[in-house]
Amino acid sequence: MQEDFEDIFDEQEEEDQESGLFEHYNLVVDAGQSQVRIDKFIVNRIDSASRSKIQAAADGGNILVNGKSVKSNYKVKPGDEISIVMDFPRRELKIIAEDIPLDIVYEDDQLIVINKPAGLVVHPGHGHYTGTLVNALAWHYKDLPLFNVANDLRPGLVHRIDKDTSGLMVVAKTELAKTKLSLQFFEKTTKRQYVALVWGRLKEPEGTIEGNIGRSVKDRQVFTVFTDGEHGKHAVTHYKLIEEIGYVSLVQCQLETGRTHQIRVHMKYLGHPLFNDENYGGNKVLWGTTFSKYKQFVNNCFKILPRQALHAKTLGFVHPTTGEEMLFDSEMAQDMQDVIAKWREYISNREIGE
Structure with a gap:
């Protein structure tokens, strides 16, 4: 179990080895x-x-x-x-409690569910030693033993989402909750649905993407799909079209596995990178016309949504002590809502085949 569970944090482990530590x-x-x-x-x-x-x-x-x-x-x-x-001595990785506001959507004595804003790093690592979710947790829960260990970089964390992805996360408040929630993520019994705005029109309205994911041999900062079956780690994403909006599509993605950058990598592999995903080529005009006004429209959308268009919308799990089925849903982040509204307006005012 330990090897697979640590895959949730595999990116951080590799960053540590390359970060001057x-x-x-x-x-x-x-x-x-x-x-x-x-x-x-x-x-x-x-x-x-x-x-x-x-x-x-x-x-x-x-x-x-x-x-x-x-x-x-x-x-x-x-x-x-x-x-x-x-x-190196780990003093530079001592967790400093910081008064960073948290959008808490649920809390009890065992866990909290938060709606993480885009731009918030989950835990300290290379280039992000302060201003993370863990720094915020250390402030808000300084009286809890789990969050009072100076050199623990991941207190209470049982999963994570990318810095520039918004949406729901569950954080344990006790060792018991951390153990039981971690087991659910390992056994893939949690329910996690994302919404993503991707480039292009899908050939099939729904489907499954299956392909091993690992670090790119050309660029260690990004991941890629390996088709040889020998490299990378098994990854499965189920997707379903929610709405086609001209040259972009709003899709629902459900994770069966939890690899780093999984949705972003799999959608690129499918030929539909996430809108404005710089790491995976979505920050360029990939579909549409060559008109300068259209390019300007897309660039304006990029300014409104200066990140990949991905939101962790739904999160479900079994409560670690009561056994109750817990299911949470969240509104898409406002920047995604604004860009989707702009696309709807743009398409309604002109012919698709322009």
């Missing part, structure tokens, strides 16, 4: 050096090194001598080339 050292053993244990040698050479950090690095296979990993009891020899990677 590690110290890298390269050392060459002097010709006159006596043979001593490598942990003692490194402690004497690197001021920030401690025996415990060196032991952890060795256990993780992160101490290399002449290109091969060694244990902490290895005895250095003159001419040895040593490479070591160690954790």
Whole structure:
């Protein structure tokens, strides 16, 4: 279970390894050096090194001598080339409580359901050490044990949604709730429906997209669908057309799995990137006419909705202590509503085949 559940946060784990949270050292053993244990040698050479950090690095296979990993009891020899990677002190990742308002749609002693605005990062990571949902939770629930651990980057989190996606999230307030809610996400018994505005007209009004998702080998910041069956992780998205509005379509997406950027990646794979999704090519005029007035209209829509057009509309789960079926629904974020209204007005005033 642990491996699959951690997939919910796989993007963050990879960001941590690329974010400058590690110290890298390269050392060459002097010709006159006596043979001593490598942990003692490194402690004497690197001021920030401690025996415990060196032991952890060795256990993780992160101490290399002449290109091969060694244990902490290895005895250095003159001419040895040593490479070591160690954790930085985590003080820069200490959670700072911040008075950030939360749109709470439901709360009891076990959990809260919030309507996350677009632009709010869920938890601290590379480039976002403050101003996140976790910082807000640390402020609002500072008296709860679960939110009073300084170096826990994900207190209460059992799932997440992208920074620029709006919509519903559930957050646990107790360890029991966190465990039971996490299990529901792992077993895929939760109900999660999104609405997305995508480019183009769908060939089929509903369908299922199935394709392994993994990080792109060309650009580590984005994900892609792998068709060889050997790379990426299994992902399934069910979609249904809600409304065709000229050159864009409003669709409902239901997740069967929960991979990073899943809807965004799958809709691009289908040939219909999300409207104004910069990472996946939706921030260009992909459908429509070549008229300058049309391009200006689209650019105006981009300004109104400066993010991918995706909203987590519905969230359902079983309450961790009462066993009650909980189902929540939310209004689309206002920026999405405004852009959809503009498209309806635009299309009603001209012929589609223009």
